[in-house]
Amino acid sequence: MGVAVRYIDKDPKTxxxxxxxxxxxxLRPFLPRRARELKxxxxxxxxxxxxxxxxxxxxxxxxxRMLADAQAKATGTKRPLQDADxxxxxxxxxxxxxxxxxxxxxxxxxxxxxLPWVPSLRYSPIALNALDDAGxxxxxxxxxxxxxxxxxxxxxxxxxxxxxxxAKVIEIEAQxxxxxxxxxxxAADPEGREYFALCYRLLAKDHEIYxxxxxRFNGEIVPPPVEPEPLPDxxxxxxxxxxxxxxxxxxxxxxIADAVRxxxxxxxxxxxxxxWQTALRFWDEVYPKLSHEKTExxxxxxxxxxxxxxxxxxxxxxxxxxxxxLVEKYEGRAEVQRISATTLAQHLGTLSTIWxxxxxRGDVDDKRPNPFANHDxxxxxxxxxxxxxLPMDVINAIFRLPVFTKGERPKRGKxxxxxxxxxxxxxxxxxxxxxAQLIRSDFWQDDAGKWNMKITDEGVHPAKGPRSLKTxxxxxxxxxxxxxxxxxxxxxxAYLKWLEDEGxxxxxxxxxxxxxxxxxxxxxxxSLYTREHGVVPEGKRPSREFRHNFMSAARQSxxxxxxxxxxxxxxxxxxxxxxxxxxxxxxxxxxxxLRYEGLDLSGVRRxxxxxxxxxxxxx
Numbered sequence: 001m002g003v004a005v006r007y008i009d010k011d012p013k014t015x016x017x018x019x020x021x022x023x024x025x026x027l028r029p030f031l032p033r034r035a036r037e038l039k040x041x042x043x044x045x046x047x048x049x050x051x052x053x054x055x056x057x058x059x060x061x062x063x064x065r066m067l068a069d070a071q072a073k074a075t076g077t078k079r080p081l082q083d084a085d086x087x088x089x090x091x092x093x094x095x096x097x098x099x100x101x102x103x104x105x106x107x108x109x110x111x112x113x114x115l116p117w118v119p120s121l122r123y124s125p126i127a128l129n130a131l132d133d134a135g136x137x138x139x140x141x142x143x144x145x146x147x148x149x150x151x152x153x154x155x156x157x158x159x160x161x162x163x164x165x166x167a168k169v170i171e172i173e174a175q176x177x178x179x180x181x182x183x184x185x186x187a188a189d190p191e192g193r194e195y196f197a198l199c200y201r202l203l204a205k206d207h208e209i210y211x212x213x214x215x216r217f218n219g220e221i222v223p224p225p226v227e228p229e230p231l232p233d234x235x236x237x238x239x240x241x242x243x244x245x246x247x248x249x250x251x252x253x254x255x256i257a258d259a260v261r262x263x264x265x266x267x268x269x270x271x272x273x274x275x276w277q278t279a280l281r282f283w284d285e286v287y288p289k290l291s292h293e294k295t296e297x298x299x300x301x302x303x304x305x306x307x308x309x310x311x312x313x314x315x316x317x318x319x320x321x322x323x324x325x326l327v328e329k330y331e332g333r334a335e336v337q338r339i340s341a342t343t344l345a346q347h348l349g350t351l352s353t354i355w356x357x358x359x360x361r362g363d364v365d366d367k368r369p370n371p372f373a374n375h376d377x378x379x380x381x382x383x384x385x386x387x388x389x390l391p392m393d394v395i396n397a398i399f400r401l402p403v404f405t406k407g408e409r410p411k412r413g414k415x416x417x418x419x420x421x422x423x424x425x426x427x428x429x430x431x432x433x434x435x436a437q438l439i440r441s442d443f444w445q446d447d448a449g450k451w452n453m454k455i456t457d458e459g460v461h462p463a464k465g466p467r468s469l470k471t472x473x474x475x476x477x478x479x480x481x482x483x484x485x486x487x488x489x490x491x492x493x494a495y496l497k498w499l500e501d502e503g504x505x506x507x508x509x510x511x512x513x514x515x516x517x518x519x520x521x522x523x524x525x526x527s528l529y530t531r532e533h534g535v536v537p538e539g540k541r542p543s544r545e546f547r548h549n550f551m552s553a554a555r556q557s558x559x560x561x562x563x564x565x566x567x568x569x570x571x572x573x574x575x576x577x578x579x580x581x582x583x584x585x586x587x588x589x590x591x592x593x594l595r596y597e598g599l600d601l602s603g604v605r606r607x608x609x610x611x612x613x614x615x616x617x618x619x
Contacts, residue, residue, distance in 0.1 A: 005047055007019055007020055008042075008047070008056075009039075016043070017041075017045065017046070017047065017052060018039055018040060018041050018042060019038070019039070019040045019042060019060070020037055020039045021037060021038050022036065023035060023036060023037060023038070023067065027067065027071060029255065030071075030258065031262075032262060034259075034262050038059065038062065040059040042056055043055065065082075065084065069185055078185050079185065079186055080186070080194075081186045081194045081198065082194065085184070085186060086194075086198050086201055089184060089198065090205050091205075092180075093205065094208075094209045097209055097210075097213075098212065150213065151214065153210065160172060161200070161203055161204055169200050169203050170199050170317075171316055172199075172206075173198075173200075173202040173203050174190075174199065174319060177195065177199050178319050178320065179274075180198075180202075181198075182278070182281055183274075183277060187320075189320075190317050190318075191317070249291075250291045251291060251292055251358075251363055251364075252284075252291055252292065253284075253290075253292060253351060254283075256292060256355070256358035256363050256364065257276050257280060257354045259363055260354070260357045260361065261276075263361070266357070266361075275346070275350050276350055276354060278347070282303075282307055282310075282323055283303065285322035285323040285324070286302075286303050286322075286323055286324060292355070292358065292363075293365075295371050296371055297369075299371070300348075300372055301375065304348065304377060306323050306327050307323065307344060307347065308344055309338055309339075310323060310326055310327065311336050312337045312338065313337070314326070341377050344377045348372055348375055351372045352370055355371075356370065389545045389549035389550075390542070390545045390546070390548075390549055392596075392598040392599065394537070395426070395546075395596075396598075396600045398530060398542060399422075399601055399603070399604050400603050401529075401530070401533055401535065403418045404419065404603070404604045405604065406605075407605055407608070409610070412522075412529075413522075413529070414508060414510035414511050414522050415508070415610075416495065416508065416610075417510060417522060418522075418526070419607060420607075421435055421436070422526075422542075422543070422546070423486070424438075424487070425543055425546040426549065426550065426596075427484040427487055427550075427594070428453075428484065428567075429546070429547050429550025429551065429554070429568050430455055430547075430568075431470060431544075431547065432519040432523060432543050433470075434469060434470075434569070436508065436511050436518035436519040437461045437464055437467050437518050438453075438506075438507040438508070439459060439461060439505050439506055439507055440496055440499055440500060440506075442455070442456065442507070443483065450482060451482065451483040451492070452481070452482055452483060453483050454478070454479065454480035455478065455479055455569060456469070456478045457469040458478075461506060462504075462506050462509070463509075463511065463512055463513060464516070469569065470569075477569040478569075479566055479567060479585075479588060481588030481589070481591040482589065482591050484591065484594060489606070490601075490604060490607055491606045492607070494609070498609045519543075526542060527542055530542040549596075551564065553594060553595065554567070554594060557595045558593055559590045560590060562587055563587035566587040567587065567588060567590070
């Protein structure tokens with residue numbers, strides 16, 4: 001007696017069997033490409049031939065999974081991560097990494113490493129951080145860092161895999177896991193078994209694929225990556241039917257975005273899709289089922305108020321907490337850095353773009369004003385909240401810390417950076433990243449023997465690569481001025497000579513990029529260090545506040561406003577006609593007037609070379 005198998009279709013010409021199952025009409029708007037059905041060939045003429053039964057079972061499982069995804073989107077919820085999802089997530093992740101690596105291997109000039117997409121390649125910062133953590137020498141070129149650092153990273157991962165240390169595994173893979181879950185509209189409890197299983201499988205895959213990357217860099221032949229077969233193996237989309245107005249009622253912002261992405265006429269690049277996903281996630285965390293018809297401008301303002309309080313950095317265990325819970329958890333924590341106005345504007349602009357695309361498609365009534373447009377996202381903090389800089393007694397307390405008075409060099413202080421970086425921030429008023437990326441050639445003596453320095457986006461930093469300034473697009477951030485006398489008195493010329501003898505080009509050779517930010521890792525530790533010593537109060541930032549102190553001291557020292565703008569690297573927004581001609585470098589000479597009333601550096605030791613200096617290990 002035969003067994004009845006549902007949803008089987010037989011091709012009348014070839015006799016090949018296929019699994020065919022129609023999706024419910026009301027859920028089709030929430031399926032990729034608005035699929036009408038799932039159709040998959042069983043590659044056989046009878047159910048018991050070849051792999052027909054296996055393909056059928058997989059098709060049934062895929063249909064159920066796609067249906068659950070659509071239902072989750074329709075109700076404004078995410079489907080929970082299941083064990084069956086993990087292989088595809090991991091394989092698609094591996095394909096992307098290997099494909100990126102294939103584009104950049106065997107590049108003796110390092111040119112491929114400077115392409116815009118390279119920050120997404122995980123092996124470059126991984127290698128650098130692995131070498132740094134192990135205290136090993138950092139090679140000059142990025143290619144050499146990969147070859148030297150990946151074996152160290154692979155060993156770290158192998159130990160984490162062997163020990164099964166849950167916290168360590170999640171720490172390594174949380175960011176990749178969260179991005180994959182967001183892209184797949186899946187949800188997982190960071191404390192749950194499935195989330196750890198995903199992170200563990202990702203780490204095992206990282207160990208496998210980066211071993212292949214290393215082999216390719218060493219000249220071995222590695223087969224090209226094979227793109228995994230996607231779970232949604234759709235039939236061709238049906239012929240377009242006339243628009244039905246009733247289907248567009250009640251669409252949420254995510255529905256509108258999904259409709260745009262599913263349209264064959266709309267092109268949404270991968271980077272844009274990722275930006276949409278992040279902004280929509282933050283929106284859904286506050287208004288998960290809100291239709292666009294009910295979205296009001298006041299609701300967007302309330303959302304912006306919440307989003308502006310989201311911390312910039314979160315431990316992996318809190319990365320999946322919804323926005324309202326995060327804001328509640330960190331309420332009153334003045335020392336926690338919040339999302340910037342620039343990032344706030346980017347997320348707002350993303351939602352505004354989605355709304356406008358919906359209008360263009362007809363999903364949104366063009367008579368309705370865009371509730372995401374024309375919001376003011378500037379942060380209007382009163383002067384008491386940081387704009388006045390640090391009190392002078394706090395500054396004096398900072399420069400009485402053991403790193404200045406006793407020559408202590410904590411490991412995370414990055415060698416001589418812990419001594420010089422705060423001094424440079426105080427005396428130049430520069431942004432922390434501008435100081436972090438300085439190199440020896442930024443300093444020189446003129447014909448009269450006077451020391452000068454420049455802050456520029458020209459040249460290449462040994463660890464960061466091509467340098468940049470916040471104001472590069474305006475060409476206003478490049479400036480030069482005399483080196484402040486206080487830095488010379490504390491031994492800066494001797495420090496520059498020591499770096500030259502050590503063969504170092506970077507002013508602070510032990511600083512390592514975190515993403516594209518050379519200062520971030522050091523800055524986090526420096527804030528913690530000053531608070532542990534009780535010298536900086538909560539709510540104050542012991543690095544960035546120096547810029548406000550510099551502005552105040554410059555004005556009190558009688559330095560003209562135009563010179564302050566130039567030295568600080570500000571965009572020149574209110575200059576008269578005459579100011580637009582000629583060079584602004586003469587304004588830099590005003591730096592020699594700078595004085596700090598009440599500043600006491602009498603306890604700061606003049607810099608001296610470390611007693612245990614060894615080649616390539618300084619600064």
